[in-house]
Amino acid sequence: MVNGLMAHTERVQLGDRSYDICIGSGLLNGLGEACRGVAPGDRMLLVTDDTVDRLYGQAVSDSLTQAGYEVVRLAVPAGEESKSGTQLFRLYDRAIEMALDRRACVMALGGGVVGDLAGFMAATYLRGLRFIQVPTTLLAMVDSAVGGKTGINLTQGKNLVGAFYQPALVVCDINVLQSLPPREFASGLAEVIKYGIIHDAAFFERLTGQVHQLAQNADALAGIVARSCAIKADVVRQDERDGGLRNILNFGHTLGHALEKVAGYGTFLHGEAVGIGMAYAARVSARVHGLSTGEVDRILALVKAAGLPIHAPGFAWADLRHAMEVDKKGSSGQPRFVLADRIGHVDWGCVVPEDVLEEAWHAGGQ
Numbered sequence: 001m002v003n004g005l006m007a008h009t010e011r012v013q014l015g016d017r018s019y020d021i022c023i024g025s026g027l028l029n030g031l032g033e034a035c036r037g038v039a040p041g042d043r044m045l046l047v048t049d050d051t052v053d054r055l056y057g058q059a060v061s062d063s064l065t066q067a068g069y070e071v072v073r074l075a076v077p078a079g080e081e082s083k084s085g086t087q088l089f090r091l092y093d094r095a096i097e098m099a100l101d102r103r104a105c106v107m108a109l110g111g112g113v114v115g116d117l118a119g120f121m122a123a124t125y126l127r128g129l130r131f132i133q134v135p136t137t138l139l140a141m142v143d144s145a146v147g148g149k150t151g152i153n154l155t156q157g158k159n160l161v162g163a164f165y166q167p168a169l170v171v172c173d174i175n176v177l178q179s180l181p182p183r184e185f186a187s188g189l190a191e192v193i194k195y196g197i198i199h200d201a202a203f204f205e206r207l208t209g210q211v212h213q214l215a216q217n218a219d220a221l222a223g224i225v226a227r228s229c230a231i232k233a234d235v236v237r238q239d240e241r242d243g244g245l246r247n248i249l250n251f252g253h254t255l256g257h258a259l260e261k262v263a264g265y266g267t268f269l270h271g272e273a274v275g276i277g278m279a280y281a282a283r284v285s286a287r288v289h290g291l292s293t294g295e296v297d298r299i300l301a302l303v304k305a306a307g308l309p310i311h312a313p314g315f316a317w318a319d320l321r322h323a324m325e326v327d328k329k330g331s332s333g334q335p336r337f338v339l340a341d342r343i344g345h346v347d348w349g350c351v352v353p354e355d356v357l358e359e360a361w362h363a364g365g366q
Helices: 029-037 048-066 085-098 112-127 138-144 172-180 181-198 201-210 219-239 245-250 253-263 270-288 293-305 319-326 352-363
Strands: 008-012 019-024 041-048 070-076 107-112 130-136 151-154 157-164 169-173 337-342 346-349
Touching: 008 112, 008 219, 019 029, 019 201, 019 219, 029 048, 029 130, 029 157, 029 169, 041 048, 041 085, 041 112, 041 293, 048 151, 048 172, 048 201, 070 112, 085 112, 085 151, 085 245, 107 172, 112 138, 112 151, 112 157, 112 293, 130 138, 138 157, 138 181, 138 219, 138 337, 157 172, 157 253, 157 319, 157 346, 169 172, 169 219, 172 219, 181 201, 181 219, 181 270, 181 293, 181 337, 201 219, 219 245, 245 346, 253 319, 253 337, 270 293, 270 337, 319 352
Parallel strands: 019 169, 041 070, 041 107, 107 130, 130 169
Antiparallel strands: 008 019, 151 157, 337 346
């Protein structure tokens, strides 16, 4: 039992900013009491989106109220467009209306958009409020809710404004994933597959055998979430602020982020764009980094088995290449790639010849 919750727990070890990731079923019921261990104040700004609010907003509000919090709930429109300055200033305005002080807490109840937005607000309002993540999508549970990256998008690209700001607690209730549409569930699997490629070949093999049944097997799903969180926690422990190792988490994201921008945010779910980006990174890896064609085929097969696309026909390479020029991992307009030499191991900061980048993109459509 951790923070009053009967849950499997992974610890993100960051000195005095360490925190627990609690993973289990039915955890929303004890959420209010769990928060008491990390948020002793009496006011809670609960940030969610309109879809999640209809499903879980009232139940979470009730749990927090029963634990003694004064709760104000704010729902932003669902979708990537809410990671914006407009919605950020809505949160600031509500915080001022509530007269929030530094003992107050911000809770993000939702997917990655809500977590990034609410986290950035918490990082910057009064120079920092306590922050709790309650992710409701698979993608947020295994990726965006863990590690402290917060921020909003600009028209020029994703996540160009933000802060590293760790939560005080992350609570992953596996039961809420039952309400995810199949497309959203598949989107989350992209980040799960990524962990196997970048860090754990045995985990990749395990996913190959389990991917078809995860949506119907809560125990297997909890184990997959726990292992994904453990891998990310270990990477964040070693490199909290993207100084080196943490860049491996960007596998598939350089092309994925460019595709999201060119297509228009909302055309592809994030995990769909990452799936395409991982397939692309695998093809590039085979050309310049020693990944065998057999392992490329295994990566493509698992991405497809998860219900994700591996290519996006109809997009001009010149447009995608231009979009990469504002990628945060790049340097002077030159994108840097994470490339695999084998499943379970990657290198970061790789510069790839322009002709290889273009040829690998076109090869995806063959």
